[in-house]
Amino acid sequence: MTTPLRTLSAVNALADALRRRVLSGEMAPGTPLPEQELSAQYGVARPTVREALAVLVNEGLLRRERHRSAQVAEVTPADLDDLMFVRRPLEDLMATTLAGRRIEEADGALARMAALSADAPWSDAVAEHMALHQALIVAVGSPRLERLYATLAAETRLGLVRLRTVYTDRDLLVAEHRDLLDAIGRGPVEAARQAVATHLDHGWGAD
Template identity: 65%
Template sequence: MTTLRPVSTVEALAAALRERVLSGDIEPGAALPEQELSARYGVARPTVREALALLVHEGLLRRERNRSAYVPVLTSADLADLMYVRAPLEELMAQAVAGRRVAAAEDALDRLSGLPAGAPWAAVVAEHMALHEALVAAAGSPRLERLYATLAAETRLGLVGLRHSYEDPHELAAEHAALLRLIAEGPADAAVHAMREHLRWRHA
């Protein structure tokens, strides 16, 4: 029998704020004053402070001395640099898993495909990340996984900027279905090429 762990108020508040950040409801650069959040969600300020600390630790928020926590702004130069580092990692992954189907990635694709058109963008981001992380895990390199994980927060924030480029999450799902098919078919050079093309950012 599996016992479910109750979700604390801190975790529940962090989850609510995380969804708002990743859905674009809280815009990049926006501050999150503790007093305002305390009043809005009806929780004590120490609870707000802990929830914000969780999101700062995840990299979804930043906090500086004597400033409210805020959502980082990723410039076009930031995104270009992110892809400069991320692309070789994903191409290494594609080479490693070429010719194989990855069940966990296909499961994430099924969940992404099953999202309704009006689903919060945060849900789209979650399944997109789950798919790519499953592919990276399938490469079988713990060091590659660790390197990829260091880019996760900025990748998630970068994906927020794509929400206006996809009117329906099924369009994004179709792109990833094609990617998984090409990787599974192989050979390695074709899989790497497919990943390289996939990683071209779509601009709003």
């Protein structure tokens, strides 16, 4: 039993390391990830590399074609436009439902985002950004809305990588999300909906 646990731990550790590099923008879209090179670089067996890459392919962060190395997935401007076309009505439902409420889990994600050091990798900001928006969606209490939103997670995370050049000052990212949560918490419904619409249009449209 101990060997599989060690193997699983190595797979998860490698997947986490590669995920952070992708979400920090260190690996640009289209960057190939040859198994042999990763095996030598991280000092792990190729089956471990293969399993770790499969995890990220399943998450949508990597893409793999037959007989070719896995590559960092690319989200084009057209992809982002379509992504926001789908996200807007989902988050509008969230704003309509949660107007006038504070969501503790979202406030917690904001606090963690604010606590990040200036030199923290962008992947950490991506993680808290995702956690904040996910907490709002979960708070609606609709399993179907949550499942629909989850299908957009990979493209959303990859899209957020592009925003690192927009939010070079992390304080601006924190301030915008604080304003968003405050607007939802205060209500009324129309004000919350407008705040969400403005929030979604601002950063993504700036790319």
